Amino acid sequence: MDKLQMYIDGRYTDAANGEWFESDNPFTGQPWALIAKGGPDDVELAVQAAHRAFTTGPWPEMTASQRGHLLRKLGDLVARDAKRLADLEVQDNGKLIAEMQAQCNYVPQWYYYFGGLADKIQGAVVPLDKKGYFNFTRHEPLGVAALITAWNSPLLLLAWKLAPALAAGCTAVVKPSEFTSASTLAFVKLVEEAGFPPGVVNVVTGFGRDVGNALVGHPLVRKVAFTGSDATGRAINELAAKQFKRVTLELGGKSPNIVFNDAKLDDAVNGAVSGIFAATGQTCIAGSRLLLQEDIHDQFVEKLLALAKTARMGDPKSLETQVGPITTRPQYEKVLGYIDVAKNDGAELLMGGGPATRPECGNGWFVEPTVFSGVKNDMRIAQEEVFGPVLSVIKFRDEEEALAIANGVRFGLGAGVWTNDIGRAIRMSERIQAGTVWVNTYRAVSYMTPFGGYKDSGIGRENGQDAIREYLQVKSTWINTGAPSGNPFVLK
Secondary structure, three states, X not given: OEEEOEEEOOEEEOXXXXXXXXXXXXXXXXXXXXXXXXXXXXXXXXXXXXXXXXXXXXXXXXXXXXXXXXXXXXXXXXXXXXXXXXXXXXXXXXXXXXXXXXXXXXXXXXXXXXXXXXXXXXXXXEOOOOOOEEEXXXXXXXXXXXXXXXXXXXXXXXXXXXXXXXXXXXXXXXXOOOOOOHHHHHHHHHHXXXXXXXXXXXXXXXXXXXXXXXXXXXXXEEEEEEEOOHHHHHHHHHHXXXXXXXXXXXXXXXXXXXXXXXXXXXXXXXXXXXXXXXXXHOOOOOOOEEEEEHHHHHHHHHHHHHHHOOOOEOOOOOOOOOEOOOOOHHHHHHHHHHHHHHHHOOOEEEEOOOEOOOHHHOOOOOEOOEEEEOOOOOOHHXXXXXXXXXXXXXXXXXXXXXXXXXXXXXXXXXXXXXXXXXXXXXXXXXXXXXXXXXXXXXXXXXXXXXXXXXXXXXXXXXXXXXXHHOOEEEEEEEEEOOOOOOOOOOOO
């Protein structure tokens, strides 16, 4: 098996403890690589390296335009190696080559966009209400950023964090998921090739209990950005709060995909299938609750099942495959557990409902695309994130009931609305409690527009100009241009 070292201070290195752990291929169910198993000692080395790079050496001496140039060069290198990186991701996380190739082709845009934004971070001259003073503001980088990514789209989610962090002038320590570290370790070679100084970007691989906790709790880390489950996000937020660190948390979702009776049904069916079965349902914005207006329910479900049953399962490296395996064994077992919960709670199984045993699925961790109807919004299958190809169908009467159901969960990451009534589209988008609302489409993202959650779906925003502000702090400077000193015991 390949042995993949971590990357600290411009050098590839084994873990300080000399230990390794296996990374599995979800399609074969077998290990294919050994990853350095880092711990607190490696975190210490990486954070110290990032802190030195932030405070001394060439990085803090660079102009914003020079940082932007490096980011754009990094984007070019990712574009050059996109196919190789996509192949690594498929081998590591089992997602479709069609999707991962598209993501890796798109990732360079984040480095181009934030590379262009780097020298457009501007302060302001404030027209004060006091004579004899000049005041201006400036935006300064926070310092060392801990970037913790999830296993479902490693390089895309890393770009959402790393590109704005570097554009802002921060340095970074990256902790990829222990399930999918390979593509990040390949990517960091491109960071070095682009010309970033040693220590600006570091990668420590390992498990959350060993690496994640030490990284979030390190006193020199001033910013934490995390994508993952709400339970882990809550723990990270609590630990970071002890040292008043800034956090960005992109957490789970239980997104409603709402279809009204005036929608173009065929388009909405495609959107519903895309929302839950694309990426095998392993996406935080999965449209896992399908809300159907009563008078189209039966017709819509019939069309939905007909399309979903045509989904081709199998080797994710084949362009013909449409539904791949679950990325990890624990997640596979979790998804099957939720299917059993839904059956026991009285939901009606219309399709799937267990492991996929088709010959084309081999020994991989496959779950049949699953559809439940008769779901009540207070059932666990409608309230808790499954993160797999499991759809809950819920009826509603009118806009008010649709809104009550849509907002009746603790999450608020995304939502879909399908209607030909522009007034209804606007009303729904205003009242749905979610960070992103798609109308007559689903599962679209861009580097240009902010992404993040309401409620338990997270804190802060990634992408767009909002993202770079998450890595900056504002300083106000006062200059006396002739004001009298006045009474020293009175506020000026």
